[in-house]
Amino acid sequence: MHTVAILALDHVVAADMAIPIDVFRRARLADGRRPYRVRVCAPTPRVDCETFTLTAPYGLEALREADTIVVPGCSEEAPPPGEEVLDALREAAAAGTRIASVCTGAFTLAAAGLLDGLSATTHWLAAPRLAEMFPLVDVRPDVLYVDNGQILTSAGASAGLDLCLHIIRRDLGSAVAADSARLSVTPLEREGGQAQFIVHTQPPVPRGSLLEPVLAWIEDNLDRELTLAEMARRGGMSERTFSRRFREQLGTTPLQWLLRARVRRAQFLLETTDHGVERIAAQAGFGSPTAFRERFKRVVGVTPQAYRSSFRAGASGGIVRPRSHRDEAGVRI
Template sequence: MHTVAVVAFDGVIGFDLATPLEVFGRARLFDGRPAYDVRVCADRDEINAGAFALRAPWGLDALSAADTVVVPGVADLKAAIPPQVLDALRAAAARGARMASICVGAFTLAAAGLLDGRRATTHWAAASALARRYPTVNVEPDVLYVDEGNVLTSAGAAAGLDLCLHIVRCDHGGAVAAETARLSVMPLERAGGQAQFIAHEPPTADGSSLQPLLEWMARNAARNLSLDDVAARAAVSSRTLIRRFREQTGTTPMQWLTRYRVRRAQQLLETTDVPVEQVGTLTGFAAATTFRERFKEVVGVSPWAYRRAFRSRPHSPANAGAVGTSSG
């Protein structure tokens, strides 16, 4: 039987810990046998999990027999990771175990050197911190999970369910995974990535020379701004502007503007009953097809699908169009 070892140490996030236990623990083969032997492993007798204490039945030595090792996130990303945990993870990976992380558990895998040169993801709010702390990791902040073969990482919270169901499907096929998803009251596949859950603030350059320009772009996002318009406002050449944007925001001026417009469109789709095509116009997209294409590129789903999933009680605020009409 395939053995899954879930690693727990002080500060472990209870939701992240429970996710692999529930998914792998519920998975059943066609003859009713459990698909996995799931073991919680810890580096000490009692683990402080914040709201509760945990006594794990297995020690870290159990990782030596695990086929898959899952690392949940911890609440304090500044806390030192026990060296014995890192050593056990490195040994398991060297032996050929499949390594996976839930949410900010990616920081632990990165600290063990297991994400060097690889693509990885984590909770969107921590993605930039992961990229700064471990520059050799290619962080992809918009996806629900990343499968690099023997190393897998997931985004925040519920994305751990997506990752675990993906693993079940890889191990035992779609039918077993679909039944496991049904028991977990989860779709086997969710549309889009975690970009649809990211807070609506666009990338910023706080404290940088670009900040006033970004604020001006946000105020004027509904206008048909060109690269030359933005460069003229900044009083620099287009080439210099692109270079400064890449240095300070990691993107280009027009990409930044597109993402800002999409974030504003998300807000209108969530909180108003403005027709979808009009949302595109209000947020600065010249054509409905362009709006649909750019929205799906950034969020991962269509504007209609996003509204169905996230719409709150509709209302029509008087200033729904105030995404940016001032030229000041």
């Protein structure tokens, strides 16, 4: 049997840990045999979680016997992993053991130096911090998982499920992986990446800024064809001054800000209305349905129709994210 060791550290996220345990434990071959042996191990016998205390049956020595190690994420309150943990992961990597992380478990792999020079992902909210703390890591916040061969990383907890199914398919083929996906009531492959779940907030405007009323006016007129000259005139500035202040205060260009606002408006309409693509394209200010589809997929990672299927109430069991086009609260992860 292939041994999978789940490394539980203090403040481990329960879902990040439970998903690989469940997916690998329930996997079955065509003849009914279980191909994976799952072991939960920890540096200490007792692991403090946010809502319970876990008793781990195995210590770090179990990592030496594992064929695959999975490192779940930990909450922000978690202390840095101890050197004994990092050394055990480095030793396992040097021995050729496959090592995967779920969500913020990537921080533990990065701390051990296992992600240096590699592409990696984590939850999109934590991606900027991972990139800042570990500049040698090529952080990919827009994907569900990254497979570097021996080292693999995944985004949030549900992306950990995608990664586990990918590993099963790599090990045992598509038929076994498809059966595992059905047991988990999930598709074997999801369309798009992590980008579809990201709330694309605009940079905050400094209070009292001359740009504040201009931005509110832009939001109220997204269905119109807006030019740089018109926006600058609305702000009482020349185009050059307007562009310079925009970049200084918001860190982006007026055009990029406008395109993001149009995409957010389109997301809101896809989630809360039954309007067709042509109508939404017009309401969000895109020149044509084709331009709308291309821009939307480039930013969100999926087509408008696929996005609606995931987030529209009543469509394939989806839910509406409760926000207006100006309210960025609420996101389904």
